[in-house]
Amino acid sequence: MTTVLNPPPQVSQRELPPILAFAWDRRLSRMLRAYVLAGLFFMLLPGTFLGVWNLISISSNRSVAALSPSWIQAHGHAQIFGWLGSFILGIGLYSSGTARRGMSYTVGPWICWFLWTGGVLLRWAANVYQWHWRFLLPLSAVMELSAFLLYRKLSSHKLSSAASSGAAQKPAWMLAVMCGSYGFLAALIMNVVAVTYLAIQGGSPAFPHIFDQRLLALMTYGFFVPFIWGFSARWVSIFAGLEAPREKFLIYAIVFNSAGVVLAMFGLPLLASCFLLIASALATLSLRLFEPVARPAKIKGIHSSFPHFLRISYVWLIISAILGIVAVLLDHFGGIWGAARHALTVGFAATMVFAIGPRVLPHFAGVKKLFSPAAMGFSLLLLNLGCLLRVTFEIAAYEHLWQPAWRILPISAILELSAVTLFAANLLFTFLLSASLVANSNPEISLAARRF
Numbered sequence: 001m002t003t004v005l006n007p008p009p010q011v012s013q014r015e016l017p018p019i020l021a022f023a024w025d026r027r028l029s030r031m032l033r034a035y036v037l038a039g040l041f042f043m044l045l046p047g048t049f050l051g052v053w054n055l056i057s058i059s060s061n062r063s064v065a066a067l068s069p070s071w072i073q074a075h076g077h078a079q080i081f082g083w084l085g086s087f088i089l090g091i092g093l094y095s096s097g098t099a100r101r102g103m104s105y106t107v108g109p110w111i112c113w114f115l116w117t118g119g120v121l122l123r124w125a126a127n128v129y130q131w132h133w134r135f136l137l138p139l140s141a142v143m144e145l146s147a148f149l150l151y152r153k154l155s156s157h158k159l160s161s162a163a164s165s166g167a168a169q170k171p172a173w174m175l176a177v178m179c180g181s182y183g184f185l186a187a188l189i190m191n192v193v194a195v196t197y198l199a200i201q202g203g204s205p206a207f208p209h210i211f212d213q214r215l216l217a218l219m220t221y222g223f224f225v226p227f228i229w230g231f232s233a234r235w236v237s238i239f240a241g242l243e244a245p246r247e248k249f250l251i252y253a254i255v256f257n258s259a260g261v262v263l264a265m266f267g268l269p270l271l272a273s274c275f276l277l278i279a280s281a282l283a284t285l286s287l288r289l290f291e292p293v294a295r296p297a298k299i300k301g302i303h304s305s306f307p308h309f310l311r312i313s314y315v316w317l318i319i320s321a322i323l324g325i326v327a328v329l330l331d332h333f334g335g336i337w338g339a340a341r342h343a344l345t346v347g348f349a350a351t352m353v354f355a356i357g358p359r360v361l362p363h364f365a366g367v368k369k370l371f372s373p374a375a376m377g378f379s380l381l382l383l384n385l386g387c388l389l390r391v392t393f394e395i396a397a398y399e400h401l402w403q404p405a406w407r408i409l410p411i412s413a414i415l416e417l418s419a420v421t422l423f424a425a426n427l428l429f430t431f432l433l434s435a436s437l438v439a440n441s442n443p444e445i446s447l448a449a450r451r452f
């Protein structure tokens with residue numbers, strides 16, 4: 001059994017007998033499902049549900065000051081690290097596992113999962129319940145950082161092989177992913193230092209507003225935005241039937257984006273926002289999203305609206321960057337800043353995940369097809385409708401431009417919660433009910449499916 005599940009590191013998957021190759025893929029698929037399910041949990045409960053509760057409380061009191069900042073920060077941490085972070089770690093470890101073998105790799109991802117999931121969960125509990133938060137906050141931050149360092153070690157073969165090939169030979173998508181990885185690491189280190197200081201000197205588990213703004217810039221444009229650009233350049237062009245991305249434009253986008261993040265860290269928000277807008281525009285142009293397609297989109301088994309929502313996500317990216325500049329100049333009560341962040345995290349990032357996730361995750365998880373393409377399309381529609389209402393009326397309400405806007409904000413929250421619930425249920429039923437990829441004409445592989 002050990003020989004079957006752990007083939008020698010020097011043996012490639014193509015050289016393995018079908019049963020042995022399936023046994024390895026089965027383990028990888030189970031590992032990926034664990035990360036995806038953890039991400040769905042954080043997205044649905046600590047992330048979106050807490051966000052809905054926060055927004056309803058704010059709307060009923062018609063003031064953001066009525067809600068504890070630690071609750072708002074718990075929601076953001078669960079959304080960015082708990083949801084997007086879990087998905088990125090799981091997919092990264094899965095793709096690394098297709099080229100790497102050994103017991104250390106089959107055990108390592110589960111240790112990483114435990115550290116990451118436990119760290120994010122402890123952080124959420126410490127912020128919301130504030131029970132022994134001076135101990136739990138540093139513990140959660142150290143667990144998250146340890147999980148990421150283990151992830152880097154497990155997938156280091158890809159980074160080392162890329163580095164050995166020379167910077168001039170690296171494709172732009174790989175540079176974007178590497179920048180996102182370093183931004184991820186920087187955000188985790190910054191988080192460890194900050195929560196340690198809070199545990200020693202702070203009066204509550206909430207970060208001060210100015211520091212929180214800078215950390216958010218690092219977590220968003222420093223971490224998941226470059227990751228999504230890299231994934232888009234690598235796969236979205238193929239899925240959507242687009243021409244190959246413009247490599248130079250994407251490289252320029254990475255440079256401007258990195259400069260914008262650094263400027264934000266040094267407290268220059270207007271200049272940083274201008275750089276981030278230029279970077280967002282360059283990234284969009286590099287992907288040729290709004291140019292004539294080269295071939296039909298690959299929409300078999302998913303909803304036909306898939307390529308349209310890919311384009312809509314990048315419209316949200318530009319809107320968020322523009323709102324970031326407007327916020328620096330005109331924001332007084334946090335409404336424009338909040339709208340800019342929501343356009344980025346929900347309009348851009350969540351729309352990309354809702355569109356790409358049903359396209360790739362079922363195959364990675366070892367099942368034949370998505371449970372319901374119609375549910376995929378409806379969840380994307382609800383998500384973007386809720387985001388449109390939230391971005392529009394948050395500015396009107398928070399900035400005291402139109403008081404009836406307070407009554408519309410809870411509707412946007414309910415729409416987004418419905419979208420997230422539908423997305424999570426669709427993936428869950430896909431994992432549980434869809435036929436396995438191994439159910440084919442090969443009787444040996446079918447036998448292996450029953451044994452494992």
